[in-house]
Amino acid sequence: MSPTTTPFSATPTDARRAVLQRRIRWIVAATITYNVLEAVIALAAGRAASSAALIGFGLDSIVEVLSAAAVAWQFAGPDPHRREKVALKVIAISFFALAAFVSVDALRSLLGAGGADHSSVGIALAAVSVVIMPAFSWFERRTGLELGSASAVSDSKQTLICSYLSAAVLLGLVANSVLGWAWADSVAALVIAVFAIREGLEAWRGDACKQPVSALISEGEEGGHCC
Numbered sequence: 120m121s122p123t124t125t126p127f128s129a130t131p132t133d134a135r136r137a138v139l140q141r142r143i144r145w146i147v148a149a150t151i152t153y154n155v156l157e158a159v160i161a162l163a164a165g166r167a168a169s170s171a172a173l174i175g176f177g178l179d180s181i182v183e184v185l186s187a188a189a190v191a192w193q194f195a196g197p198d199p200h201r202r203e204k205v206a207l208k209v210i211a212i213s214f215f216a217l218a219a220f221v222s223v224d225a226l227r228s229l230l231g232a233g234g235a236d237h238s239s240v241g242i243a244l245a246a247v248s249v250v251i252m253p254a255f256s257w258f259e260r261r262t263g264l265e266l267g268s269a270s271a272v273s274d275s276k277q278t279l280i281c282s283y284l285s286a287a288v289l290l291g292l293v294a295n296s297v298l299g300w301a302w303a304d305s306v307a308a309l310v311i312a313v314f315a316i317r318e319g320l321e322a323w324r325g326d327a328c329k330q331p332v333s334a335l336i337s338e339g340e341e342g343g344h345c346c
Contacts, residue, residue: 128147128266129158131265131266131267136266137267139198140194140266141184141267142262143190143194143259143262143263143266143268143271144191144194146255146258146259147187147188147190147194147259147274148191148280149186149190149255149260149296150152150183150187150255150274150278150310151184151188151191152184152249153244153255154187155175155180155184156178157176157248158177158178158180158181158184159177159182159245160172160177160240160242161173161176161177161180161244161329162177162178162181163176164238164240164244165177165238165241167225167236167240168234168236168238168241168290169236170238170290170292171227171228171293172224172226172228172241172288172291172304172305173238173241173292174224175220175221175223175224175288175308176193176241176245176284176285176288177186177232178220178224178331179217179220179221179281179284181341182213182216182220182277182280183213183217183277183278183281184219184276185209185213185216185248186209186213186273186274186277186278187203187278189206189209189210189270190206190210190270190271190274191206192206193205193206193270198273199268201317203268203269203270203281205267207269207270207273207322207323207325208269208322208323210270210273210274210277210319211273211319211320211321211322211323212318212319213276213277213319214280214315214316214318214322215315215316215319217277217280217281217312217315218312218313218315218316218319219309219312221284221309221311221312221315222308222309222312224305224308225304225305225308225309225312226305226309228301228302228305229303229305229306230314235293237292237295237296238292238296240264241288242289242292242293242296245285245286245288245289246284247290248281248285249282249285249286250279250310252279252281252285253279255275255276255278255281256276256279256282257304258280259274259275259278260272260275260276260279263275269325270322270332273318273321273322275320276318276322277319280314280315280318283311283314284305284308284311284315287304287307287311288304288308290303290304290307291304291307291308292304293304293307328333
């Protein structure tokens with residue numbers, strides 16, 4: 120690979136680092152704002168439709184706010200690197216909480232805790248999240264890799280898992296409305312919970328930036344300075 124295709128192969132200058140840190144603060148602020156709105160709408164729509172999936176989706180949004188807030192706290196200080204370990208622990212706990220919320224909700228649905236009504240608001244919200252959350256995740260991950268921030272990369276993974284959950288909720292709501300398959304999103308959510316536990320363990324150990332070189336090369340990111 121030529122040097123021109125490895126933009127993260129050198130340590131960022133102080134000026135560049137300041138730009139990246141400011142970018143992280145904007146990303147997490149946008150993530151927190153969106154997830155607060157998402158939580159309010161999802162919980163209200165879930166209660167109206169008696170939808171365990173939507174209520175779980177709203178709780179997941181609260182967990183995502185906690186994760187993003189940990190990164191915001193880290194980069195609000197004069198030396199973000201000194202706060203990284205604490206931020207990673209908070210993010211790891213948020214992953215575990217997400218896995219717990221999703222698992223309990225999915226198992227309740229599978230065991231017949233009650234059928235949900237059709238929710239146009241829930242379907243629209245999940246569809247918007249499927250588009251927005253991966254964009255947030257990609258931007259934060261790319262910035263975190265260049266900056267060398269394990270917490271930012273971990274939070275981007277949290278956001279990506281939330282986008283997977285959005286897709287699962289969307290498919291489940293549509294399948295329930297059209298085909299009557301109330302179990303579809305529950306099965307997908309349990310798979311996502313397994314991934315959340317894995318990512319939580321990585322964040323707890325501080326391994327969030329230890330990514331295969333082949334994966335980075337595929338994005339033109341051979342290198343990175345996390346951890």
